[in-house]
Amino acid sequence: xxxxxxxxxxxxxxxxxxxxxxxxxxxxxxxxxxxxxxxxxxxxxxxxxxxxxxxxxxxxxxxxxxxxxxxxxxxxxxxxxxxxxxxxxxxxxxxxxxxxxxxxxxxxxxxxxxxxxxx
Amino acid sequence: xxxxxxxxxxxxxxxxxxxxxxxxxxxxxxxxxxxxxxxxxxxxxxxxxxxxxxxxxxxxxxxxxxxxxxxxxxxxxxxxxxxxxxxxxxxxxxxxxxxxxxxxxxxxxxxxxxxxxxx
DNA sequence: TCAACTATACAAGAATTATTGAAATATACA
DNA sequence: TGTATATTTCAATAATTCTTGTATAGTTGA
Numbered sequence: 447x448x449x450x451x452x453x454x455x456x457x458x459x460x461x462x463x464x465x466x467x468x469x470x471x472x473x474x475x476x477x478x479x480x481x482x483x484x485x486x487x488x489x490x491x492x493x494x495x496x497x498x499x500x501x502x503x504x505x506x507x508x509x510x511x512x513x514x515x516x517x518x519x520x521x522x523x524x525x526x527x528x529x530x531x532x533x534x535x536x537x538x539x540x541x542x543x544x545x546x547x548x549x550x551x552x553x554x555x556x557x558x559x560x561x562x563x564x565x
Numbered sequence: 566x567x568x569x570x571x572x573x574x575x576x577x578x579x580x581x582x583x584x585x586x587x588x589x590x591x592x593x594x595x596x597x598x599x600x601x602x603x604x605x606x607x608x609x610x611x612x613x614x615x616x617x618x619x620x621x622x623x624x625x626x627x628x629x630x631x632x633x634x635x636x637x638x639x640x641x642x643x644x645x646x647x648x649x650x651x652x653x654x655x656x657x658x659x660x661x662x663x664x665x666x667x668x669x670x671x672x673x674x675x676x677x678x679x680x681x682x683x684x
Numbered sequence: 685t686c687a688a689c690t691a692t693a694c695a696a697g698a699a700t701t702a703t704t705g706a707a708a709t710a711t712a713c714a
Numbered sequence: 715t716g717t718a719t720a721t722t723t724c725a726a727t728a729a730t731t732c733t734t735g736t737a738t739a740g741t742t743g744a
Contacts, residue, residue, distance in 0.1 A: 449581060452578070452584060453578070453579055453580065453581050453584055456576075456577075456579040457579035458575075459571070459572070459575035460572055460575040460576035460579045461731095461732085462568060462572050463732095465568065465571060465575070468652070469652065469654070472652065472653060472654075472655075472656050473655045473656065473657070473658045474657075474658075475656065475657030476657070480690085481690075481692090482689095482691080485691095491733085492690080492692090493693085493734080493735085493736095494732085495691095496691060496692055497692090497732080498732095499692095514690095514741060515689070515691075515740065516741095517692090523656075526649075526652065530645075533587070533588065533591065534591060534642075535588070536591075536592045537591050537592065537594065538592070538593075538594030538595070539592045539593075539594075576701095580701090580702085582702095599720085599721095600721060600722090601719090601720060601721080604721095610703085610704070610705090611721065611722085612705085612706095612721080612722070612723085613704075615721060615723085616722090616723095633711060633712070633720095634710065634711040634719065634720050634721075635711090635720065635721085636720080636721065636722090
């Protein structure tokens with residue numbers, strides 16, 4: 447993954463509005479939502495929702511498909527998986543035993559580890 | 566996880582410099598790096614590195630421990646795991662069969678799925 | 685074609701963030 | 715105590731992003 451792709455995705459999710467949009471779309475899965483639905487679900491002016499959706503689309507975080515006069519948006523879950531891989535690339539290089547258990551648990555987001563202790 | 570925590574983490578990673586810092590620290594694992602090392606590794610003015618590290622620390626993305634006159638920074642990996650759980654909360658609600666395979670593969674970041682097809 | 689509807693594009697001001705240089709704080713060591 | 719080192723804080727400017735209102739483009743169905 448290119449660094450610019452990663453920063454664009456993170457920039458997209460750094461706004462409360464865009465984070466709400468993304469999580470809403472993740473919940474909807476393959477069904478997705480059309481722009482107007484998103485705007486009214488989150489009580490946003492349609493042009494503001496459109497502004498944020500444009501940025502998210504450009505970052506690849508959501509996809510858009512035209513349906514007549516509607517625009518249907520869907521979350522791009524695979525991109526999130528690529529992003530996680532990018533972040534943990536070469537994790538704990540040189541000391542694989544350190545992060546073995548961390549990466550193992552990262553396979554099950556439900557299992558949250560306690561914070562790293564500071565020596 | 567609180568929404569504000571999530572947006573702060575994403576905001577932290579939305580800058581190329583901070584993303585570089587985070588990935589550098591992930592590679593170092595528990596060993597971490599002191600501020601000066603980080604600045605010279607990334608060819609940054611020390612005060613600029615400090616500026617970004619402060620924000621990342623406030624977001625919880627990195628932790629800091631004093632070692633004499635040095636400040637040692639470490640990546641907070643568990644927070645990233647919480648974040649992933651937060652993002653995929655109620656994923657594909659109502660149609661669990663849709664995302665079953667996606668979530669299964671999310672357990673192994675190496676396996677990247679093709680983009681979601683748009684109907 | 686016309687009117688209603690959906691959505692995006694554009695422009696302007698407010699607000700936020702980034703970068704740099706200079707100064708300050710704190711620790712280490714002779 | 716005095717000097718050097720490590721890091722942070724502060725101030726000022728530059729750059730970017732957010733929000734709102736208005737205008738434009740495309741689609742639908744009478």
